[in-house]
Amino acid sequence: xxxxxxxxxxxxxxxxxxxxxxxxxxxxxxxxxxxxxxxxxxxxxxxxxxxxxxxxxxxxxxxxxxxxxxxxxxxxxxxxxxxxxxxxxxxxxxxxxxxxxxxxxxxxxx
Numbered sequence: 166x167x168x169x170x171x172x173x174x175x176x177x178x179x180x181x182x183x184x185x186x187x188x189x190x191x192x193x194x195x196x197x198x199x200x201x202x203x204x205x206x207x208x209x210x211x212x213x214x215x216x217x218x219x220x221x222x223x224x225x226x227x228x229x230x231x232x233x234x235x236x237x238x239x240x241x242x243x244x245x246x247x248x249x250x251x252x253x254x255x256x257x258x259x260x261x262x263x264x265x266x267x268x269x270x271x272x273x274x275x
Contacts, residue, residue: 168191182212185268203232208232241257
């Protein structure tokens with residue numbers, strides 16, 4: 166699932182994932198949309214933007230932790246901007262190779 170509030174960035178992420186052969190869900194642009202999809206969908210992994218329309222995505226991260234769904238934080242702010250140091254971070258802007266590497270690393274640890 167792609168959780169990203171910027172429509173252009175979200176579409177680029179979806180396109181990159183589909184080019185990598187990944188089936189995508191989303192994008193979810195708000196915390197509420199992401200939490201709603203988590204209630205109804207089965208997910209293998211999530212790209213989670215740290216900031217969604219000015220609201221931190223911590224509630225989504227917590228729900229993902231509870232469901233044991235792996236995720237990568239995506240941010241333009243850097244890893245120091247939040248306290249989940251054990252969660253992988255993909256900095257914006259990123260390339261398809263960066264995305265593929267992050268997902269491969271994420272899924273190999275589960």
